[in-house]
Amino acid sequence: METRLDLVFAALSDPTRRAILTMLLEDDMAVTDVAEPFEMSLAAISKHLTILSRAGLIAQEKRGRVKWCKLDPGALREASVWMQGFGQFEPVNLDAFERFLEEELRDDSL
Amino acid sequence: METRLDLVFAALSDPTRRAILTMLLEDDMAVTDVAEPFEMSLAAISKHLTILSRAGLIAQEKRGRVKWCKLDPGALREASVWMQGFGQFEPVNLDAFERFLEEELRDDSL
DNA sequence: CGTTTATTTAACCGATTGGTTGACGATTGA
DNA sequence: TCAATCGTCAACCAATCGGTTAAATAAACG
Incomplete structure (x- = not known):
């Protein structure tokens, strides 16, 4: 049984994901904008965001074709x-x- | 390049390792005693302790044939x-x- | 001395991770 | 309508993870 704590710490163990959280601390962002500063594919960032989301560290809301990511510090x-x-x-x-x-x-x- | 933070969060993401830390909060323990309550091999626990040690979460000191593990909350x-x-x-x-x-x-x- | 105890190492296994590329569905705007 | 944009999905890959068993090393005991 995978606990919430497992997911949170696993999510935090990756430097890309910690960097994303730090970016989101400043402002909510669309997926594409989150991906921009990183030297990896959009698909990879999309996966990272899914991991952060499942851990409950961010919330994602789709408006139109844009998916907004916001920090969820709970x-x-x-x-x-x-x-x-x-x-x-x-x-x-x-x-x-x-x-x-x-x-x-x-x-x-x- | 793997940072300290990577290692710490990765170490904490496993429930067995968190349980070990909790046990060590009560008292310093030898490897065999750490392993006792878990339903897995001593070798597996030894690996978990290595991971905790590399992350800087515990310190290990060998006295005689016994290796003592203590929490290192730094x-x-x-x-x-x-x-x-x-x-x-x-x-x-x-x-x-x-x-x-x-x-x-x-x-x-x- | 030989045996038991404490712990690590090595080889192996299947599952997961973090990345890729390419195709795809959905939305927007000219 | 049609092309561009936003984001995910599927398949794939090499590397790492969490576990196993068996053998190896080291210290203590009788």
Whole structure:
């Protein structure tokens, strides 16, 4: 069973996809415009966008023949919350912390 | 060129490796003990540990014939910082966590 | 010493990844 | 209407991934 977290971290592990997210931070963009600065085919970028979309990191909306991509930081926040468990919390109360995270994430996803 | 961030996110994208990190949050562990709860070979776990180690998420130290694994949250923090750029995520709310703990304790005592 | 324990390495496997090209459907504009 | 534009899909490819088993190395035990 592939969890949301799997998809998010896998999506983030590719530098092209991280670059796309950074671009979208400035503004929503059409697929063709997202592809422009990269030295790879439009089809490849289209695949990257699908991966970002399935991970919940972006949302895509088609208007006319143009598909607009916008950042959707919900899933990213989810991953961020998971990661902050390390570094901030020392050995104590790990089980409790995990339960706490689950509750937080459940609330966010609604 | 594979950056540190690539390695960290790729490492985190596997649920087995995230589970290992969670275990190491509680305590340092030998490779064999890390492998124990998983339904896969020791060799497979050894590979996962190598990936975590290359990503800088754990450190391994050999004492005698035993190799100890400990969490090394440096790289994780690095990735966490990268993610903060997207959306102004409040860091995990420690106060909320403490309230959660209190509630749990109250429930247990009933 | 020989044996058991701890861990890695090597060879292998099928599935997935990140890219390509070319064809395709849908929308727009002259 | 017809050509250009936007984007996806299908087929293909080499490389990597996550797992296996078996053998190899190294240290500790009796």
